[in-house]
Amino acid sequence: MAISVFDIFSIGIGPSSSHTVGPMRAARMFVLSLRCEGLLARTARVRAELFGSLGATGHGHGTPKAVLLGLEGHSPHSVEVDSADDEIARIRSTQRLRLLGAEMGTAHEIEFEEPTGLVLHRRRALPHHANGMMLFAYDAAGAPLSEKTYYSVGGGFVVDEEAVGEDRVKPDDTVLTYPFRTAEELLRLSRETGLSIPSLMLENEKAWRTEEDIRAGLLEIWHVMRACTTRGMSREGTLPGGLKVRRRAANAARALRSEGDAAARAMEWTTLYAMAVNEENAAGGRVVTAPTNGAAGIIPAVLHYYINFVPGADEDGIVRFLLAAGAIGMLFKENASISGAEVGCQGEVGSA
Structure with missing residues (x-):
């Protein structure tokens, strides 16, 4: 496994790498996966569920805001911090989400209503890490299209549950000239x-x-x-x-x-x-x-x-x-x- 210095030092937003940066990245990864799998155009509704520390302290760390911005395609590196609150106010007042709207010429817009679309479980945890989140996509008839689980494991690092194993960070098989672990x-x-x-x-x-x-x-x-x-x-x-x-x-x-x-x-x-x-x-x-x-x-x-x-x-x-x-x-x-x-x-x- 290889880690870059740019994984250790990454440009993002406050207040938390594990509760803000990681969830934003995970939400963006989810909608990108919908597009990659040809499911984005069929998606009529999404739901995010936060577990463990994300669910217990998410409001204080801006996690719901981060998830909504990530679903709209924003990344921690480039999101406009001065207008982020206005983006959230627009989502909540219109009850509409523009999936990947931050990077697509024409956004795929869907209905979205809190708290049913964004659930914080204060006393439930997922098995692999204290910062877990699940994201779901459904079609217009309510049939499930996709379900993914992510863990925000610290420092903004995010792992898909499918990649969770002995190692705690996203695998990278890049061959380094001088590899070291200790x-x-x-x-x-x-x-x-x-x-x-x-x-x-x-x-x-x-x-x-x-x-x-x-x-x-x-x-x-x-x-x-x-x-x-x-x-x-x-x-x-x-x-x-x-x-x-x-x-x-x-x-x-x-x-x-x-x-x-x-x-x-x-x-x-x-x-x-x-x-x-x-x-x-x-x-x-x-x-x-x-x-x-x-x-x-x-x-x-x-x-x-x-x-x-x-x-x-x-x-x-x-x-x-x-x-x-x-x-x-x-x-x-x-x-x-x-x-x-x-x-x-x-x-x-x-x-x-």
């Missing part, structure tokens, strides 16, 4: 080849992309992280949800700027960078899963420290850092878990 194997390969961990990772990534594309993709990830941090330090107000938590990053940024020399308070700034990303994530903004949304602030904070406080910092250093960090993320993904439903929020943060 830290011992990674360090041995580095010693034997004389390659640094980033260089070794770069050679593996070439199985999927050119070196130019790898560099460009990693810098795009950094640019999204940087933009997210900037937004988080400028936004005021209250975060979504019933707790009415006020944003703190903007006020903290003003206070730190008034203190003068930033280098003298580098650790306070680094904490602020992480807080700013976390607040944007909680608000459903554009973030980078790193390796989850719950821990999305840590990697950007380290990179901001590097750029702002390390002499000679440059884009080459950013690329090397993300490659090395991706290698460590793979070790967690392969041998433990990054899923908050399995290891708790501190398991996510500890991985980051």
